[in-house]
Amino acid sequence: MDRVRSQLAQISLLIGLLAVSGCYEPEPKPLIIGEVPPLILPPPEAPPAKHHVIGRSVKGRPIIVQTLGEGEDTVLIMATIHGSESAGTPLVDQLIDHLRHNRDLLQGRRVVLLPIANPDGMAAGTRENIRRIDLNRNFETPNRVNDETNGLRPLSEPESKALQSLIKEYKPDRIVSIHQPLTCIDYDGPARALATRMAQYCNLPVKKIGARPGSLGSYTGETLGIATITLELPAEASKDGEQALWDKYGKALLAAVLYPEHPF
Numbered sequence: 139m140d141r142v143r144s145q146l147a148q149i150s151l152l153i154g155l156l157a158v159s160g161c162y163e164p165e166p167k168p169l170i171i172g173e174v175p176p177l178i179l180p181p182p183e184a185p186p187a188k189h190h191v192i193g194r195s196v197k198g199r200p201i202i203v204q205t206l207g208e209g210e211d212t213v214l215i216m217a218t219i220h221g222s223e224s225a226g227t228p229l230v231d232q233l234i235d236h237l238r239h240n241r242d243l244l245q246g247r248r249v250v251l252l253p254i255a256n257p258d259g260m261a262a263g264t265r266e267n268i269r270r271i272d273l274n275r276n277f278e279t280p281n282r283v284n285d286e287t288n289g290l291r292p293l294s295e296p297e298s299k300a301l302q303s304l305i306k307e308y309k310p311d312r313i314v315s316i317h318q319p320l321t322c323i324d325y326d327g328p329a330r331a332l333a334t335r336m337a338q339y340c341n342l343p344v345k346k347i348g349a350r351p352g353s354l355g356s357y358t359g360e361t362l363g364i365a366t367i368t369l370e371l372p373a374e375a376s377k378d379g380e381q382a383l384w385d386k387y388g389k390a391l392l393a394a395v396l397y398p399e400h401p402f
């Protein structure tokens with residue numbers, strides 16, 4: 139028996155040496171095609187919006203507009219012309235994302251989106267721009283008042299100039315500018331029906347506040363005759379996350395984009 143054991147030990151040692159030296163290889167496992175996992179491709183990425191730098195703030199920050207779709211009908215949706223009223227910015231970002239992924243909504247229309255109209259004010263957390271001028275009082279209108287808050291002359295600020303150029307170039311049929319905290323849908327120009335439509339899709343009431351001197355609404359609504367909505371979100375909207383904002387106000391924005399069609 140000892141002899142047999144000794145021979146077996148020698149054979150094992152020999153196999154071990156051959157394996158270490160690479161002369162002995164165990165049989166490779168046969169490849170079974172059925173076991174190969176199926177190739178799962180990620181869903182195709184929705185094409186991005188086109189980005190345009192329409193100007194720069196006093197501190198040199200780019201003022202960026204994104205556009206989606208093409209067609210006769212143009213709508214401008216913008217936020218944060220008052221830097222401390224910035225809940226509209228994530229809401230516009232959500233709208234961009236929704237339109238990118240639902241391109242059928244863009245049939246026959248161009249949507250122009252300006253998430254941050256006052257980037258310096260937003261960074262500083264101030265209503266005005268960095269020179270303490272209220273950009274929403276800086277437009278050229280019959281009711282304009284020149285002073286140190288409204289600007290000593292119309293369009294004294296690069297941000298309001300960029301916005302005026304944007305409006306002249308794109309000639310929107312409708313404008314929605316998102317503010318806080320008055321909790322209503324205000325309108326200027328021929329926008330009563332649009333305001334009423336938007337109110338059907340959120341819990342904000344229509345309220346005519348009246349055109350403020352040199353405001354965007356005075357300029358685009360009263361002077362140019364463009365249907366202009368001032369969407370005043372509540373102060374608490376600043377605490378809402380993107381999804382909560384979209385759930386509360388997204389349908390109202392889609393109603394403005396698709397007007398006079400209903401979004402649902």
Ligand SMILES: [Zn+2]
Binds near residue numbers: 220223317318
């Ligand atoms: Zn405001």
